[in-house]
Amino acid sequence: MSFVLYLINGISLGSVYAIIALGYTMVYGIAKMLNFAHGDVIMIGSYVSFITFSQMGVNPIVSVVMSMVVCTLLGVVIERVAYKPLRKATSPLAVLITAIGVSYFLQNAALLIFGANPVSFTSVVTLSPLKLAGGDLVISGTTIVTIVLCLIIMGCLMIFIKKTKAGQAMLAVSEDKDAAQLMGINVNATIALTFAIGSGLAAIAGVLLCSAYPTLTPYTGSMPGIKAFTAAVFGGIGSIPGALIGGILLGVIEILGRAYISSQLSDAIVFAVLIVVLLVKPSGILGKPMREKV
């Protein structure tokens, strides 16, 4: 019975990783850059939701939407101010370092604005826990909502990419930026859209994360950000289904490792599995093999 519970908790944690990993993987797929500030966008989103929902008492759904709006704007602004001017830089390291800089900037700005004391986040999910097997198996409302929401987001995103013009434009830009431009696709707008979607999803991930683990500080986003980045690499960076599989596997391995191997070594186990996967399949589980460009 515990095993089932661990599995469900793992899937739930993995679903949060998956939603965050989407942001990393989409941005990498299209702009070929690692947006290390993504984890901190999550933290900002959580604070927006905390202020609107816990302090001002607005409706939880409205609060999540407001948080998404703020994060979307933030994502677009970060892209415009910090990354776009560097897109033509000769070294890809320039934009990588800038991303780390933005990450620190957001953390420290949050420290100044919200202070360093942790705050306790009220769960936006009011669904009562599901009791199965005579109370032995209790699944919290947050867990259920997280898993369901993750699947819905994945589904919507796949449809968006397959069926809409903007989605097709994203695919085209990820395949070949220059050719896409020649075909009349506005590359800058497409990249901005990618950041907008990724950051909007980060807001949802932040709210779900803090609903499950309610202590919120300016550093809340950094560790889940790193784990989600790992999940994206695990599943094959650039691949959307890969982010889902990578995220959920990572969550399940983490929780099961903690339960059955060692509660202290769970992170070491996660990264050991990552190394093994990358040794066997260097591009990740669903990653496309790299083609040599001539």
Add this chain to the structure above:
Amino acid sequence: MKKKVLSLMLIASMTAGLLAGCASSSSDSSSSDSASSDSAEAVDGEVFKIGGIGPVTGAAAIYGTAVRNAEQIAVDEINENGGINGYQVALQFEDDEHDAEKSVNAYNSLKDWGMQILAGTVTTTPCIAVADKTAEDGIFQITPSASSTDVIKNDNVFQVCFTDPNQGTASAQYIAEKGLGTKIAVIYDSSDVYSSGIYAKFKTEAEAQGLEIVSETAFTADSNTDFSVQLQSAKDAGADLLFLPFYYQQAAIVLKQANDMGYEPTFFGVDGMDGILTLENFDTSLAEGVMLLTPFAADATDDLTTAFVSKYTELYGETPNQFAADAYDAIYIIKAAAEAAGIDPTMSAADIGTALKEAMVSVTYDGLTGTGMKWEATGEVNKDPKGVVIQDGVYVSID
């Protein structure tokens, strides 16, 4: 092109000027901030310079802030009543963000200021680092709340709080004595000396007391947000008491997750649990019935406690926690030892250190955190712990 280069250079030099201006003005303002406390310096020229170090920003800020506030209250009171041995006292408090390296930096800047006695640091890990420095310099150090035995390995450092082993041992004895639980589960932070130190002693003593430990699980600083596995393991083992020897930030999550999964054992914490009720937006009903061992209960009715609590509440707008009480005592213990040793501020910091060190073992002090407190030459304190339980969002004494 030339114009462009010239204008760029101009801009650069102007921004540099601006930034330089910022830096100097901000450092000015910060030093005048901290200088507000040494107004006593004007009197007579010679004052005792007591330094304090602790986290007033960062994740452990709640402890450092409490210590800073309470030390200030104690110093102001002493100055009003004629000082120590007739000399006024100046206090300067530096932030260390609960980081060992920053704490040593803070110590160095206090030394530059002329500190003679250190009333700090607040948290354990930084304190171990600073304790080595004070030992080198021979400066007397008394820590209100750093509880590891590593803190007092040098003979110039004394503690106001219990050592970790004492907390672990006292908790196990208390649980056995009061019959609070028979099957016990422990969750501890294996990456933190405070938490693992208490856990080790608790385990030994619990076995000696005939308590059954049915589940022991750990977490680390990198995985301190999800406790579902640890809680499930405790629940599966049928534990009726969950011992939580770690800080309140994580304890808040443990309480929430236990509530989510419908697990309701008795929760028993140590002094790191203190602060949970002041966590912003925390649902205090989750902490209902949580017990903790603390040497200080703000609801106690003795004159010293009521006077301190009302003064602290009036000045800082919140009920003082145990750290504040420890810090208040620390300053008065320095006073007691200084009077026993008959020191004066013209002596060097090292001489003051030697004199205070020798006087400490003969001092008996009645304070907020215990009566008849005495010290071993090792720096360890002898006093009795008090148990409190959280009821309707406030601490209530169990005894």
